[in-house]
Amino acid sequence: xxxxxxxxxxxxxxxxxxxxxxxxxxxxxxxxxxxxxxxxxxxxxxxxxxxxxxxxxxxxxxxxxxxxxxxxxxxxxxxxxxxxxxxxxxxxxxxxxxxxxxxxxxxxxxxxxxxxxxxxxxxxxxxxxxxxxxxxxxxxxxxxxxxxxxxxxxxxx
Amino acid sequence: xxxxxxxxxxxxxxxxxxxxxxxxxxxxxxxxxxxxxxxxxxxxxxxxxxxxxxxxxxxxxxxxxxxxxxxxxxxxxxxxxxxxxxxxxxxxxxxxxxxxxxxxxxxxxxxxxxxxxxxxxxxxxxxxxxxxxxxxxxxxxxxxxxxxxxxxxxxxxxxxxxxxxxxxxxxxxxxxxxxxxxxxxxxxxxxxxxxxxxxxxxxxxxxxxxxxxxxxxxxxxxxxxxxxxxxxxxxxxxxxxxxxxxxxxxxxxxxxxxxxxxxxxxxxxxxxxxxxxxxxxxxxxxxxxxxxxxxxxxxxxxxxxxxxxxxxxxxxxxxxxxxxxxxxxxxxxxxxxxxxxxxxxxxxxxxxxxxxxxxxxxxxxxxxxxxxxxxx
Numbered sequence: 001x002x003x004x005x006x007x008x009x010x011x012x013x014x015x016x017x018x019x020x021x022x023x024x025x026x027x028x029x030x031x032x033x034x035x036x037x038x039x040x041x042x043x044x045x046x047x048x049x050x051x052x053x054x055x056x057x058x059x060x061x062x063x064x065x066x067x068x069x070x071x072x073x074x075x076x077x078x079x080x081x082x083x084x085x086x087x088x089x090x091x092x093x094x095x096x097x098x099x100x101x102x103x104x105x106x107x108x109x110x111x112x113x114x115x116x117x118x119x120x121x122x123x124x125x126x127x128x129x130x131x132x133x134x135x136x137x138x139x140x141x142x143x144x145x146x147x148x149x150x151x152x153x154x155x156x157x
Numbered sequence: 158x159x160x161x162x163x164x165x166x167x168x169x170x171x172x173x174x175x176x177x178x179x180x181x182x183x184x185x186x187x188x189x190x191x192x193x194x195x196x197x198x199x200x201x202x203x204x205x206x207x208x209x210x211x212x213x214x215x216x217x218x219x220x221x222x223x224x225x226x227x228x229x230x231x232x233x234x235x236x237x238x239x240x241x242x243x244x245x246x247x248x249x250x251x252x253x254x255x256x257x258x259x260x261x262x263x264x265x266x267x268x269x270x271x272x273x274x275x276x277x278x279x280x281x282x283x284x285x286x287x288x289x290x291x292x293x294x295x296x297x298x299x300x301x302x303x304x305x306x307x308x309x310x311x312x313x314x315x316x317x318x319x320x321x322x323x324x325x326x327x328x329x330x331x332x333x334x335x336x337x338x339x340x341x342x343x344x345x346x347x348x349x350x351x352x353x354x355x356x357x358x359x360x361x362x363x364x365x366x367x368x369x370x371x372x373x374x375x376x377x378x379x380x381x382x383x384x385x386x387x388x389x390x391x392x393x394x395x396x397x398x399x400x401x402x403x404x405x406x407x408x409x410x411x412x413x414x415x416x417x418x419x420x421x422x423x424x425x426x427x428x429x430x431x432x433x434x435x436x437x438x439x440x441x442x443x444x445x446x447x448x449x450x451x452x453x454x455x456x457x458x459x460x461x462x463x464x465x466x467x468x469x470x471x472x473x474x475x476x477x478x479x480x481x482x483x484x485x486x487x488x489x490x491x492x493x494x495x496x497x498x499x500x501x502x503x504x505x506x507x508x509x510x511x512x513x514x515x516x517x518x519x520x521x522x523x524x525x526x527x528x529x530x531x532x533x
Contacts (some may be wrong), residue, residue: 026324026328028328028332029327029328029331031326032331032332032335034333035335036331036335039338075320075324080467090372105320105323105324105327106319106320106323106366106370118513128323128327129327129331129334130331131331
């Protein structure tokens with residue numbers, strides 16, 4: 001299994017996005033994502049996969065760390081983004097990541113929208129190119145859901 | 158309840174006045190046949206039936222073998238099965254589409270219906286039938302299907318091309334962004350200027366591809382016609398464009414607009430394109446009022462007018478502005494890609510309407526859209 005792993009912020013400093021996965025078959029795009037992600041100061045660690053199969057293999061591992069968010073490209077050779085979503089959801093349920101963002105090359109095609117909306121794990125769409133703002137939105141979402149979970153446990157207590 | 162007296166009278170007319178039957182035959186039927194089931198080689202065919210296929214009725218002898226000879230053999234099998242079933246059970250209809258071969262080799266589609274006349278024991282002894290020729294309807298249906306297939310192929314092609322074009326454009330855009338972000342301070346002023354220009358060009362290209370995609374996505378789109386209030390559409394669009402218009406000092410005078418039956422999203426695109434187009438060509442320092450007005454005519458057509466006080470268009474360019482990719486200005490002067498009005502025209506065409514322009518150079522333009530109030 002090949003992927004690149006980069007740590008930008010120590011786990012102890014509680015980064016807004018602890019563990020981010022990016023799945024995109026374009027090497028140059030991946031390189032730029034890494035730079036943007038690093039510069040954002042929001043991401044602790046990033047795992048970058050050049051194929052959906054490799055990303056799926058990683059998610060199958062029992063002892064892996066919790067994935068906070070996955071940025072997923074749709075148009076990839078062999079297994080595309082939708083096939084990845086279908087396979088991951090079927091094998092691992094909805095909890096293989098806390099959230100998933102579909103990255104679109106062109107604005108949303110109605111047919112793609114219909115397909116993507118079938119997966120409850122898809123929380124957002126972003127139009128490429130990736131920019132700082134997108135990462136801030138992901139951090140916001142994670143922060144909100146963490147707060148909500150905190151409320152629940154307090155209510156139980 | 159007693160029957161209406163006219164119905165009683167009409168029934169009487171039909172059974173006593175032969176002219177009534179021949180009127181019905183000529184006005185609504187393309188052929189009539191009457192078959193003696195006790196002497197099955199005897200079937201009277203009306204002369205109109207033979208003329209459908211370019212055949213002289215005088216050459217025919219009222220033998221069913223004659224029509225069975227030029228009918229499509231698969232269709233004949235179905236007709237004969239229906240015939241058997243109808244003779245056995247009156248509730249089973251004798252009604253089917255059959256293809257005949259015209260003397261020029263072409264195919265003629267005929268709907269053939271009939272009913273058996275039975276004796277006291279219920280045995281079918283005669284069969285009376287009628288023909289309706291529907292070749293034109295079938296052809297339209299087939300052409301429509303071919304057109305749908307061609308359009309959907311074109312849409313898929315455009316989608317694939319725009320997608321494949323957009324990927325590298327996005328990548329270059331991001332690379333330039335990174336260059337500016339990471340190395341900007343090491344670049345000379347000239348270098349920074351060049352990178353900024355490159356980013357602008359890339360952004361234009363990104364917008365262009367998006368709009369191209371939008372343009373092709375409405376080609377032969379399966380349109381769902383619903384009641385649309387142009388008034389509330391226009392209000393929504395003006396709210397969205399408010400900031401942009403305010404910045405450009407553009408004032409929109411929105412007059413009451415009618416309702417119509419149309420494709421809602423396409424109507425939204427049409428209004429929004431006409432308005433942004435009018436705003437784009439406003440003149441610096443001049444009155445920047447856009448008037449959007451509409452009315453419904455007595456013959457149920459909706460007329461929509463978008464009038465501006467902008468730079469205007471020369472008469473020789475009236476047709477050009479609606480042509481895809483055609484621009485009258487360089488993009489540094491006025492942003493655009495030659496798709497906006499082409500999109501408008503395609504939307505109007507999709508609705509069976511037309512769009513025209515009147516204009517005076519330097520005084521403003523007025524675009525007039527004419528649409529049927531409802532779609533059939």
